[in-house]
Amino acid sequence: MNLSDSRTATTQPAPAVIAFRIEHDLLGDREVPADAYWGVHTLRAIENFPITGRRIGSNTHLIAGLAAVKWAAASANCTLGLLDKTRADAIRQACKEILDGALHDQFVVDVIQGGAGTSTNMNANEVIANRALEILGRERGDYDFLHPNEHVNLSQSTNDVYPTAVNISTIFAIRELLDAMRVLREAFVAKSAEFRTIVKMGRTQLQDAVPMTLGQEFGTYAVTMEEDSARLEEASLLVHEINLGATAIGTGLNADPRYSALACDYLREITGLPLVTALDLVEATQDVGQFVHLSGVLKRVAVKLSKICNDLRLLSSGPRAGFGEINLPPVQAGSSIMPGKVNPVIPEVVNQVAYEVIGHDVTITMAAEAGQLQLNAFEPIIVKSLSESMTHLGAACRTLAERCVVGITANADRLRSSVENSIGLVTALNPYIGYPAATLIAQEALLTGRNVADLVLEKRLLDRAELDRILQPEHLANLRQDTP
Incomplete structure (x- = not known):
């Protein structure tokens, strides 16, 4: 064959x-x-x-x-x-x-x-x-x-069904994001308590400033998440107003005059949400301002979350040739050519989510601006952008908390050494030795490479007991007793 x-x-x-x-x-x-x-x-x-x-x-x-x-x-x-x-x-x-x-x-x-x-x-x-x-x-x-x-x-039109469904979906997505932000905030709160007495140098413009504690530094991240959660909850209130019953353009054509209120009542019962019918359905049908506002809040969350991740990457840089103040948990090998290299991949992925959210905000802004007369025809791209922003931010918050923050450790000795060897330490001594003497000490320390404390003792500007008291973490960082 x-x-x-x-x-x-x-x-x-x-x-x-x-x-x-x-x-x-x-x-x-x-x-x-x-x-x-x-x-x-x-x-x-x-x-x-x-x-x-x-x-x-x-x-x-x-x-x-x-x-x-x-x-x-x-x-x-x-x-x-x-x-x-x-x-x-x-x-x-x-x-x-x-x-x-x-x-x-x-x-x-x-x-x-x-x-x-x-x-x-x-x-x-x-x-x-x-x-x-x-x-x-x-x-x-x-x-x-x-x-x-x-x-x-x-009794319906796409123009009241779709926006109302979008509002409902957005509310539930916001709630999920708030839960994720709470997880991250609690992780930062726990680290703030753990690092409460670990002294380090604060920095402004990447230059030594004055001493603080690592707990204070992580505490600010917790406050950031709490403040942004509050702003997100406020933005959510605007999304509870619906236009169901508006039909085509808000006049309620082809719907019984009683339909709008009745449908809203049933919708509240079905969803468990405190929805309200807009006072002016014509305006509500063409308006997407609530989404512009919400997107702005999401951008705020993204920007501040990205800044936190920038800090984490900088503070963990090294491990020997960088700041090396904290250690991020190693989660995967960092290089195909450099043995032993571990990269800050979790903060990096969160940074990228933030960039995406900022881009979505531009998209939502343009789509909202493009509305004409009695309807905005571009709500689908608004929905897609908002949905991705909230979903990805929520995943980013949980990932950052669970794969990074909970496992962060501090290099306490290195942090303490940086304080003792910093010229910025002289600022804490200024009230006790005076500005002129403090300036001379700073200049000499900078020229000779010696630390500030040794020079203060050598010049008999303070005795050891007084210097030790001033250099206590609680004093250096101006900790109050009610500080968590």
């Missing part, structure tokens, strides 16, 4: 048979995979937006927010007699399943999309409709009985 005969004789597997259903939209008929819960509108969005490869289903908070909104809408419409109980119950059950984590893989539209979030809303409408149809014993795509727009989207 020759080669061609061999190929002919080989049995090829039969191609898999893919079943489809036919769905229709204003552009015509399309085949949709029969096992898909999404439909024709989602299909077109998949084709139109092959941008990041990241699907909206990856943002679990957003999907939960959409399900909560659709659940609340169905309940309000049912209460108002606009939606029969059979369909309403099926929609609500489908929404509850999604809130519990089901079907997130069916939310397949790219996170960056045109249309002001319409594709996201339609993806949700179709998934919920098809699951509700299953619950009712119907086939997926049987829209004559239960329709994504006429029933799931009743």
Whole structure:
């Protein structure tokens, strides 16, 4: 048998048979995979937006927010007699399943999309409709009985559904970030207590300044995280205002006048969040100022967190040719060519997250500015940027705490030696020996390389007992008894 005969004789597997259903939209008929819960509108969005490869289903908070909104809408419409109980119950059950984590893989539209979030809303409408149809014993795509727009989207528009779901998802993301920041703050508090009496030189402009303790230095990091957490909580309050019931532009067209308040009541019950309806729905529908403000706070967190990481890298530099004041826990080998080298990789990765967040802030600023008239069409990129900023900052805080801060140790002897040999020590002696004498001591120490304490004793400016008292950590660092 020759080669061609061999190929002919080989049995090829039969191609898999893919079943489809036919769905229709204003552009015509399309085949949709029969096992898909999404439909024709989602299909077109998949084709139109092959941008990041990241699907909206990856943002679990957003999907939960959409399900909560659709659940609340169905309940309000049912209460108002606009939606029969059979369909309403099926929609609500489908929404509850999604809130519990089901079907997130069916939310397949790219996170960056045109249309002001319409594709996201339609993806949700179709998934919920098809699951509700299953619950009712119907086939997926049987829209004559239960329709994504006429029933799931009743009394709604993308322009009030999407922003409301985004607000809900943002609140939950903020809470997760606050938890992560608390973990990091507590790690710094613990190190501040551990290093309370370890004296070191403080520095300004990278030059010796005056003595302090390592505990004071780490205490400032804890205070930073506490202050930024407070600012984040304040920013979160703005996101609790929603525009559900606004429909297209805020006038409430095609919605019962009672719908907005009723839907908000149901949404508060479903989410457990103290949501409030905006006083002016027209303004609320076009406004994304809350996200600009929140992004600014996230940038603040990122900048200050990055500064802390800069400090940690500088203080641990060396181990012999740098500051070498603290030791970061070794977590991986640092070089493919230099044996024994260990790098500050955890602070470095947190620095990079900070740079990303700062970049996202620019994106959010530009997207917010680009809004026109009664709607901002660029909320999808705002959502993506905010979500990544909060998620990555939270992961960075936990990583920094658990993989770095908790394992930091101090080189106490080196720190004490740097204080004793620093010219800056003379500042602490200034009140006792006077400014002129202190200046002469500083000059001589600098010229001769001798330490300040020896020169003070040699010149009989202070006796040993007095000098030892002044050089006690509590005195040098001006520690108060209530300092943690």
